[in-house]
Amino acid sequence: MDFIKSLPKIELHAHLNGSLSNATLLKLRQLKYGDDTNIDPQFYQIMDANLTLSECFLKFKYAHDLTDSWDALKLATECMIQDFALENTIYLEIRSTPKKTVSLSKEDYLEAIIAGIESSSHAHPNTLVKLIVSVNRADGPTAAQENLEVALKLHQKYPNIIKGMDLSGDPLKFFYRDFAQVFVDARNAGLGIAIHAAEVNEKYEDVKDILDFGPDRIGHGTFVEESGLQNWQTLRKKKIPVECCLTSNVKCGTVKNYEDHHLKKLFQYGHPVAICTDDFGVFDTSLSQEIELTAKHINLSNWDLMKIMQHSVDFSFASDAEKKMLHEKLDQFKKENLEVLKENI
Ligand code: IMP
Ligand code: ZN
Numbered sequence: 001m002d003f004i005k006s007l008p009k010i011e012l013h014a015h016l017n018g019s020l021s022n023a024t025l026l027k028l029r030q031l032k033y034g035d036d037t038n039i040d041p042q043f044y045q046i047m048d049a050n051l052t053l054s055e056c057f058l059k060f061k062y063a064h065d066l067t068d069s070w071d072a073l074k075l076a077t078e079c080m081i082q083d084f085a086l087e088n089t090i091y092l093e094i095r096s097t098p099k100k101t102v103s104l105s106k107e108d109y110l111e112a113i114i115a116g117i118e119s120s121s122h123a124h125p126n127t128l129v130k131l132i133v134s135v136n137r138a139d140g141p142t143a144a145q146e147n148l149e150v151a152l153k154l155h156q157k158y159p160n161i162i163k164g165m166d167l168s169g170d171p172l173k174f175f176y177r178d179f180a181q182v183f184v185d186a187r188n189a190g191l192g193i194a195i196h197a198a199e200v201n202e203k204y205e206d207v208k209d210i211l212d213f214g215p216d217r218i219g220h221g222t223f224v225e226e227s228g229l230q231n232w233q234t235l236r237k238k239k240i241p242v243e244c245c246l247t248s249n250v251k252c253g254t255v256k257n258y259e260d261h262h263l264k265k266l267f268q269y270g271h272p273v274a275i276c277t278d279d280f281g282v283f284d285t286s287l288s289q290e291i292e293l294t295a296k297h298i299n300l301s302n303w304d305l306m307k308i309m310q311h312s313v314d315f316s317f318a319s320d321a322e323k324k325m326l327h328e329k330l331d332q333f334k335k336e337n338l339e340v341l342k343e344n345i
Pocket of ligand 1: 015016017018060095096097098134136168169170171196199248278279
């Protein structure tokens, strides 16, 4: 565990409103509802293994109520970054769906997160943070187009922060083709594309459409193989990296147990994978814990974990100069820990 604690980490798949610790939720509740308040984790965390996936998505409403103002979003972002920084995360991509609230436009919503990222760059200079603008499937194509427009506008203004677009939300809502043009336009404008794909054992036509488009990365990818040999071959041939979120999949019931997680097979095939938290608050986990669980249940060595971090840098949305800097940090760690790395091969 000491090795994992000190390992410089890369997080590529973390939703803002799913990545709030209990301490952060309490601060946010106090900000909105005053001092005389406390939190009940069961409103936010998944404590019942029998929830359906759609019921899991209702959990986010608790956070959305608390992050509906500029100050709250900035605070939530700062707290999330702090939590990852404390785990020695050297690179973090936050993703979030811009929302209109009583006091915010979608643009304000993203600006508040960016303000939190900028203020954190002083407090946590060792953690480089980027923002991915999400599209929530459940909100439909018109909202997706709005998100694209605001993402493109802010990408112009903050080219070093806004780096990509994501498709997430309840996978049973709408079809990928309903959003396809948004992702073509985002890619043409220079944004990286990360899409939740094959998260459930349904809608196989979606999987094909997503893989044919060829995002820079996919989230989960749990049922790519079940969705058809051709899809599996496309994933492998295009070497599309898969962001794996073990606890998220186990707690949402899409993967039976850690040992059966598809990361195992992908890793054995030499397919690019990243170890990610998804929503560490909702799933009551942490990046260190996810790395530890992967090592334990998938039987990965320290050397394997190191390699996964290095590959994650390669398919991150950081600039080339930033990737070089991140690789240097990992190389330095490798040099200093050569004995521990060798022991565990
Ligand atoms: P937000 O975009 O910052 O509000 O983060 C929470 C949102 O992320 C949820 O409302 C979902 O739309 C999305 N999300 C979080 N986890 C998952 C997942 O595992 N699959 C699909 N969407 C997710
Ligand atoms: Zn996700």
